[in-house]
Amino acid sequence: MRCSPQLSHRDFVAVLSRCSTRAHLEQLHAHAFVTGRAAAQTTTFHLIRFAALRVSCLAYARHLFDATPHPNVFLYSAILSAYVSASAAASPPSYGHARDALALFLRMLRHGRPAPNQFVYPLVLRAACGVGVGIVRSIHSHACKSGLCGYDVIRTSLLVGYSRHGMMADARKLFDGLTERNVVSWTALVSGYARAGKVGDAIVLFERMPERDVAAWNAIIAGCSQNGLFVEAVGIFGRMVGTGFRPNATTVSCVLSACGHLGMLKIGKLIHCYAWRTCVGFGSSVLNGLIDMYGKCGNLEGARWIFDEVSDRSLTTWNSLINCLALHGHSKCVISVFNEMRGEGVEPDVVTFVGLLNACTHGGFVDEGIKYFELMQHEHGIEPEIEHYGCIIDLLGRAGRFQDALNVISDMRIEADEVIWGSLLNACRVHRQVELAELAIRKLLELDPNNANYVLMLANVYSEGGLWEEVRKVRKFVKEENIGKKLPGCSWIEVDRKTHRFYSGDDAHPESENIYDTLDDLAASMEF
DNA sequence: ATAGGGTTAG
Helix, strand or coil, rough: EEECCCCHHHHHHHHHHHHHCCHHHHHHHHHHHCCCCCHHHHHHHHHHHHHHHCCCCCCHHHHHHCCCCCCHHHHHHHHHHHHHHHHHHHHCCCHHHHHHHHHHHHHHHHHCCCCCCCCCHHHHHHHHHHCCCCHHHHHHHHHHHCCCCHHHHHHHHHHHHCCCCHHHHHHHHHHHHCCCCCCHHHHHHHHHHHHCCHHHHHHHHHCCCCCCCCHHHHHHHHHHHCCCCCCHHHHHHHHHHCCCCCCHHHHHHHHHHHHHHCCCCCHHHHHHCCCCHHCCCCCHHHHHHHHHHHHHCHHHHHHHHHHHHHCCHHHHHHHHHHHHHHHHHHHHHHHHHHHHHHCCCCCCCCHHHHHHHHHHHHHHHHHHHHHHHHHHHHHCCCCCCHHHHHHHHHHHCCCCCHHHHHHHHCCCCCCHHHHHHHHHCCCCCCCCHHHHHHHHHHHHHHHHHHHHHHHHHHHHHHHHHHCCHHHHHHHHHHHHCCCCCCCCEEEEEEEEEEEEEECCCCCCCCHHHHHHHHHHHHHHHCCC
């Protein structure tokens, strides 16, 4: 590539916009330097954006920024935007980048110049979102003191900041105070309610939106999916396509995820075809969604096939495969994929270890499970989350290692939840540990006093131990306390385009008798 | 010359 020294600024930007590689970047930077153009901050501005967005070389962008003596507000917004998009693209989202962005914002405040404007605040707020609500609040007060809180863009960004932390009352106040509401602020609110678990409110708001765009549809589809309303997510996707909106990669990955949860392989395949036919294409998010969908639907060959097709496997790609193999009990496979992953130098994260520990639990690989639990903490510096504890307690409990299990529970830095005590209870039932079972039940009832299942499980423990007097007491207790008026559990499966729905304990299905017989056989073959 | 909303793995 050759650039004439007489290039106008306009032409320089035009050349930049046609380039795409690191080599181009270095060449243009050198060219700007030699021709004296590099001294102009507007040149640096374009180079920073190019380095960050096209070449995705954050270090280069930062170098350009640091080499500028008194960066103006445009340079600050360019580098902030670089950090924010790099942080979002990283998996898991990088706190490092968010902190770097906040440090730059603090520098602006300390120096007093350039003064942050309505373009800077939204970027800083996006960085602050992932760090904590305290920082969002203090940025809010800075914005107000600077008299910038009248900008709807800033208020919308604040709305997002508060709603990410479940503070919907504050978010709602900001929304109501907007001078003009648009599709962006509506979407932010819908997405906020959904993230806060108020998916009903989110749906009502979505229906009331004066106009919708792809992001708005994506927000509600993702929101339904996050809250377990998978049928609704797929339904809304259908409505979206029916209304003539063109789904993008985000939409497709959300719907694929919903299909996976529902086991709707047919619809998942249709969406696969859709991605194939339309310009949605096969970016990494769609590919990861496909692995997840095929895997969850039990089509592991499909999942593996897609996986093998992915050229740049991200952590998510590996995690998708590992978790669907774990889900279907291919424990040995999980361990070998995990080793393969480490062989390729991909650093596992919390999600990887959930899959791995699940595999060890279901495969009965007790020693391996303990080994990986240790490895996760000591070699990878990952603090176990409740899911990891759930796996390890299940693992130790099934192996009858109750003292070890109790030690782990007492060392936990987070409160044990119903999954933990439930796993322990189940293990107590299998290994006839009546006293420990009573402890587990007590803990479970503290967590959820109205759940009759726990009490009935206790009754089972007693009856299997032949303690008939205790069984009678438990049943009486259930009756008197009137516990357990919960909606029955429900599951469904799609067979030949027909959906079969089952409530717990119901016998309405025409094949009910056969189904229960098969279930009994399954239960019998699973007995210890 | 610059900006705000939607993302997948447990």
